[in-house]
Amino acid sequence: MGLSAFKRALWVFHVATGSCNGCDIEIVAALTPRYDVERFGIRLVGTPRHADVLLVTGPVTRMMAERLRRIYEQTPDPKAVVVVGGCGSTSGVFYESYNVVGPVDRIIPVDVYVPGCPPRPEAIIDGVVKAVAKLEKLGAKV
Amino acid sequence: MSGWVALGQAAVALVAGGVVGLFFRGLDRKIAARMQARIGPPLRQPFLDLGKLLVKETVIPKTAVAWVFSAMPFVAVIASFTALLYLPLGPFGPILEGHGDAILVLYLLAVPALAMALGGFASGSPLGVVGAQRELVMLVSYEFPLAVVLVAVAWRLTTLGLAPAFSLGVMAQHPLWTMVGPLGIIGLTILLVSLLVVTPAELAKIPFDIPEAETEIAGGLFVEYSGTYLALFYLADAVRTVVMAGLVVALFFPYGIAQPLGLGGAAAAAVDLLFWLAKVLVVMVVAVTTVRVGMARLKVDQIARGFWWRITALALSGLLLLALDKVVTG
Numbered sequence: 001m002g003l004s005a006f007k008r009a010l011w012v013f014h015v016a017t018g019s020c021n022g023c024d025i026e027i028v029a030a031l032t033p034r035y036d037v038e039r040f041g042i043r044l045v046g047t048p049r050h051a052d053v054l055l056v057t058g059p060v061t062r063m064m065a066e067r068l069r070r071i072y073e074q075t076p077d078p079k080a081v082v083v084v085g086g087c088g089s090t091s092g093v094f095y096e097s098y099n100v101v102g103p104v105d106r107i108i109p110v111d112v113y114v115p116g117c118p119p120r121p122e123a124i125i126d127g128v129v130k131a132v133a134k135l136e137k138l139g140a141k142v
Numbered sequence: 143m144s145g146w147v148a149l150g151q152a153a154v155a156l157v158a159g160g161v162v163g164l165f166f167r168g169l170d171r172k173i174a175a176r177m178q179a180r181i182g183p184p185l186r187q188p189f190l191d192l193g194k195l196l197v198k199e200t201v202i203p204k205t206a207v208a209w210v211f212s213a214m215p216f217v218a219v220i221a222s223f224t225a226l227l228y229l230p231l232g233p234f235g236p237i238l239e240g241h242g243d244a245i246l247v248l249y250l251l252a253v254p255a256l257a258m259a260l261g262g263f264a265s266g267s268p269l270g271v272v273g274a275q276r277e278l279v280m281l282v283s284y285e286f287p288l289a290v291v292l293v294a295v296a297w298r299l300t301t302l303g304l305a306p307a308f309s310l311g312v313m314a315q316h317p318l319w320t321m322v323g324p325l326g327i328i329g330l331t332i333l334l335v336s337l338l339v340v341t342p343a344e345l346a347k348i349p350f351d352i353p354e355a356e357t358e359i360a361g362g363l364f365v366e367y368s369g370t371y372l373a374l375f376y377l378a379d380a381v382r383t384v385v386m387a388g389l390v391v392a393l394f395f396p397y398g399i400a401q402p403l404g405l406g407g408a409a410a411a412a413v414d415l416l417f418w419l420a421k422v423l424v425v426m427v428v429a430v431t432t433v434r435v436g437m438a439r440l441k442v443d444q445i446a447r448g449f450w451w452r453i454t455a456l457a458l459s460g461l462l463l464l465a466l467d468k469v470v471t472g
Contacts, residue, residue, distance in 0.1 A: 009190040036180040038171070041187055046356030047269075049201060049368040052194070076199035076368040 009041040010132060013051030013075070017068050017104070019058030022118040023085035027055055030121040037125055048074040053131050055124070056110075059087040059094040060102030072108040078138045080131035081110045084124055086117045151237050152227055159226040163380035164188040166423060170383075170431050177435045188380060192373050200369030205266030214261035215367070215374035221253035222381040229388045230314035232418025233398060233411045243308040244292050248285075251344060251385065254378050255281050258353070261375075262363025273362020276442055277346070277353035283449035284343040290457040291333045291340075295393055298322065298464045310389075314396035322464070323471045329463030334394050336457040341429040343449070344386050345379065348434035352442055387425040395421050 016024055030037050031044060045051055048071045060068060072081070083104045086092040091103045104110055111134045114127035168185040175182025184190075202208050227238045228247045255277055262274030295318060299307035304316055318330055343350040354362045364375060399417050400410035440448070 008184075009187065009194040011191075011194075033178055033180045036175070036182070038175060038183050039181040041183055041190055046354075046359075046361040047365045049366055050361065050364070050372060052198070074201075076201050078198070 010052050010128065011043050011045045011050050012053045012055055012128065013045055013048045013071075014055045015048075015057070015068060015071055017056060017058035017064040017088070017102070018061035018100070019085065019087060023057040023087075023116075026118045026121055027057070027084060027124060030124050035121045035125065037128075040125075040129075042125075042128060048072075049076060051075050052079060052135065053128060054079065054081045055084050055128070056081060056088050056104050056108075057084045058102075059091040059097070059100045060104055060107055062099050062101050065101045065107050068104070068107050078135050080112070080134045081108060082112045082114060082124075082127045082131050083110050084114045084127065085119060086115055089113045089115050092117065148237060151234075155226060155231065155237055156223050159223060159381055159384060160377060162419065163382075163384045164192065164377070166384060166426055167380045169423065170426060173427060173431050174435050177432070188376070192376060195373035195376065196370055198369040198372075200371055201366070203266050203366050206366060207264040207266070210260055210264035211266075211366070212371065214257040214264070215371040215378070218254040218257040218261075218378040219374045219381075221250050221257065222378040222385060225250035225385045226381060226388075228310060229385060230311055230392045230396065231388070231415070233400070233414035235311040235314075236309075239309065239311045243306065244296065244310050244313065245308060247310060247385075247389065248289060248292060251382070251389075252281060252285065254382055255344075255346075258363050258375065261367065262353075262365075265363070265366035267366050269359045269361070269365045270363050272359050273353045273355070273365065276355075277363055279442060279446055280343055280346070280350060280352065280449075283446045284340045284453070287336050287449060287453045287457040288340045288344070290454070290461055291337045291393070294329070294333055294457070294461040294464050297461075298326070298468065301468050310392050314392045317394075317396050319394075323467050325463050325470060326467030329460045329467060330394070332456055332460035332463065334390075336453050336460065337390055337393065338425075338429045339453055339456075340449075341386050341390060341425075342433050343445070345383055345430060347430050349437040349440045350445055351434075351439055352445060355439060383426060383430065384422060387422040387429070390425045390429070391418065391421045395425075 014027055029035065054072065054075060083089050087094060088104045091100055094100045112127045112130045114123050116123055165185065167188040171187060172182045172185055202211055225247055228236050228242055230236050259274040259277040262270040262277065295313060296307040298318055299313065299316060302321055304312055306312060319327060322330065346353050354364060364372065367375060398414040400414045403413065405413055
């Protein structure tokens with residue numbers, strides 16, 4: 001079985017690195033009956049060890065940087081990182097703030113950016129699906 | 143029966159048990175989704191999940207006790223599948239009939255829970271340890287009512303002169319409902335209810351999912367498990383669901399429909415096997431799916447107290463009614 005296995009069974013772990021809870025709520029909205037990502041096999045899991053994709057929100061505060069790096073390392077390969085929201089993509093309004101060391105791609109490698117403040121659930125689902133394409137490309141290389 | 147025939151039957155039962163277990167897990171998720179007005183994952187989702195987990199990297203944390211951590215998923219899978227061989231499968235008796243009885247099935251059902259707890263303790267993560275402790279608290283809480291139910295049925299069968307009463311095969315061939323008086327029927331109903339309450343606890347499903355509790359202890363005893371090991375636990379869980387529902391069916395609903403329909407031979411076996419699968423599915427939907435959709439997670443002390451006082455009292459009163467029934471009917 002190749003990495004196409006990820007196409008229909010993607011487990012997602014949500015990392016909040018100091019976000020305002022706006023993006024986080026939109027991630028939860030994607031699980032609700034209206035969007036129901038479980039029908040694509042996407043599941044929110046409770047630990048990075050079970051995850052295939054990290055959904056990172058927030059501008060990465062000084063305290064969270066080390067934790068974010070550790071969570072990335074704890075996630076078993078193959079994995080992809082999706083940044084959700086403007087803060088995670090560019091640090092947003094917190095850019096060069098004294099307590100912010102982000103954006104996320106200064107700390108860990110990022111595969112997909114989903115901009116928006118907050119992005120709509122459709123955009124988040126689209127981002128996660130793009131992450132699958134990255135995982136499959138990894139599979140083609142192996 | 144020669145050893146080779148038994149071996150062949152066992153191989154078929156194990157493979158079919160795994161497939162049915164995963165398929166029923168898919169049905170469980172689909173039905174749960176429909177209850178929440180969602181579309182839900184496709185029925186083959188558990189197979190896809192399993193396939194994906196086998197592709198993933200399997201991490202053994204540096205702080206874990208490596209050999210315990212790696213051995214426990216295998217123990218859980220082996221025990222779950224072995225329990226399947228001691229279960230009456232519809233028209234067929236237990237494949238290993240005569241080599242172990244209902245007490246053994248109780249232990250085989252407890253072994254995966256213990257394996258998960260040991261794996262959690264060995265994982266080197268505080269969340270895993272908390273999950274493992276909760277699993278053990280729950281194990282000592284629900285084992286007693288579970289044993290009471292089994293002992294009550296076996297004891298009543300003994301008083302009716304049926305032996306060996308602790309064999310699940312004998313229990314399945316002699317449903318007690320028609321052999322006891324009205325008091326006994328009330329007692330049996332009470333025992334059935336307590337067994338149905340124990341079922342989701344045995345399988346650690348909502349409202350009894352405190353050992354995993356993803357939203358509070360991040361997956362609990364599975365917190366450090368990944369890849370192949372997680373897949374093994376996933377498989378063990380799916381098979382254990384079938385075993386537990388099969389146990390309820392064997393104790394309380396062992397009826398077939400081939401005889402009333404006037405079928406014979408291979409057709410009878412096929413119809414009864416399908417009917418058995420349907421009964422297992424109904425028990426799973428009633429005891430696991432509807433309950434997990436309709437309820438929230440209970441607290442640790444609520445579960446411990448609930449099982450030790452309420453459900454144990456319920457099961458014992460069922461046992462008492464069966465005993466009274468014996469006195470009344472003689």
